Amino acid sequence: xxxxxxxxxxxxxxxxxxxxxxxxxxxxxxxxxxxxxxxxxxxxxxxxxxxxxxxxxxxxxxxxxxxxxxxxxxxxxxxxxxxxxxxxxxxxxxxxxxxxxxxxxxxxxxxxxxxxxxxxxxxxxxxxxxxxxxxxxxxxxxxxxxxxxxxxxxxxxxxxxxxxxxxxxxxxxxxxxxxxxxxxxxxxxxxxxxxxxxxxxxxxxxxxxxxxxxxxxxxxxxxxxxxxx
Numbered sequence: 583x584x585x586x587x588x589x590x591x592x593x594x595x596x597x598x599x600x601x602x603x604x605x606x607x608x609x610x611x612x613x614x615x616x617x618x619x620x621x622x623x624x625x626x627x628x629x630x631x632x633x634x635x636x637x638x639x640x641x642x643x644x645x646x647x648x649x650x651x652x653x654x655x656x657x658x659x660x661x662x663x664x665x666x667x668x669x670x671x672x673x674x675x676x677x678x679x680x681x682x683x684x685x686x687x688x689x690x691x692x693x694x695x696x697x698x699x700x701x702x703x704x705x706x707x708x709x710x711x712x713x714x715x716x717x718x719x720x721x722x723x724x725x726x727x728x729x730x731x732x733x734x735x736x737x738x739x740x741x742x743x744x745x746x747x748x749x750x751x752x753x754x755x756x757x758x759x760x761x762x763x764x765x766x767x768x769x770x771x772x773x774x775x776x777x778x779x780x781x782x783x784x785x786x787x788x789x790x791x792x793x794x795x796x797x798x799x800x801x802x803x804x805x806x807x808x809x810x811x
Contacts, residue, residue, distance in 0.1 A: 589777055593770065593784065602766040603788050609683060609751040609762065614744060616687025621694025622729075628695060629702050629728070631720055639695065646692040651685075651753050658685040682754040686747065693743045701736030702728055734807045741800025745793050763788070 593599070627639030646654070658681045705728055713723035733740075752764040763785055770781045 586780075589780055590784075593774065593777065593781065597766060597770055599766065599784065599788070602763045603792070605762040606748070606751040606754075607792070609679070609686060609754055610744075610748050612683045613686035613690065613747060613751070616683065617690040617694050617743070617747065620687060620691035622698060624691060624695035625698035625702070625729075625732075626721075626724060628699050629724070643692045643695055646689055647696075649689075651689050651750055654689050655682060655685040655753055658682070658688075686750065686754070690743055690747050690750070693746070694740065697736045697739035697743055698729070698732055700739060701732030701734070704735040705731045737800055737804040737807060741796060741804070744800070745796055748792055748796065749789065 624639045624642060627635040628643070630636060630639075659678070662681050662684075709727055709731075710723065713727050718726070751762065754762050755764040755768075767781060767785050771778050774781065
């Protein structure tokens with residue numbers, strides 16, 4: 583019987599496992615940027631004084647949060663690449679990757695929005711009233727007073743959203759992002775069924791290595807930047 587190190591050597595020689603994790607890291611990076619931008623806009627809409635914007639933001643958040651991510655990703659591929667035949671770039675694999683990023687960003691933006699909105703709720707009401715008293719319109723008040731403090735109060739929940747995003751990048755496999763971790767793991771198990779437990783452990787450890795530092799960093803940052811009350 584081969585030793586554990588021999589089995590690990592066989593798997594890492596025949597399959598590029600680090601490259602698979604690198605694809606998921608790239609998905610996480612770009613989707614996190616998109617989700618942060620869209621989520622911030624949605625949070626602005628939800629706390630704005632305009633009822634129509636509040637309604638639109640709440641509608642997006644409630645619909646997207648209650649829709650499975652798999653369906654959102656599949657709708658993206660079926661709609662953008664399938665029915666509409668939209669090609670964002672010439673490379674087919676890059677098109678698949680971009681649509682996966684857009685789907686992940688659109689889904690997690692709803693959670694980013696709620697994390698920021700929870701941070702806004704921690705800002706003392708008197709500060710918003712003081713901004714109005716000195717004549718600041720809503721957007722300057724939000725940019726200069728509310729959101730800087732809200733972000734500081736929302737670091738921990740935003741970290742949880744990022745952790746969820748890291749794990750949810752595996753859903754990109756349903757859209758044929760064939761080089762990410764869940765696709766590679768499936769292929770490895772198909773051809774090495776006797777090593778299924780070891781393969782599961784390799785990917786489990788890999789995700790622990792990715793997720794735990796994010797959790798520790800956001801917890802420490804949240805404590806360091808917490809607004810004194």
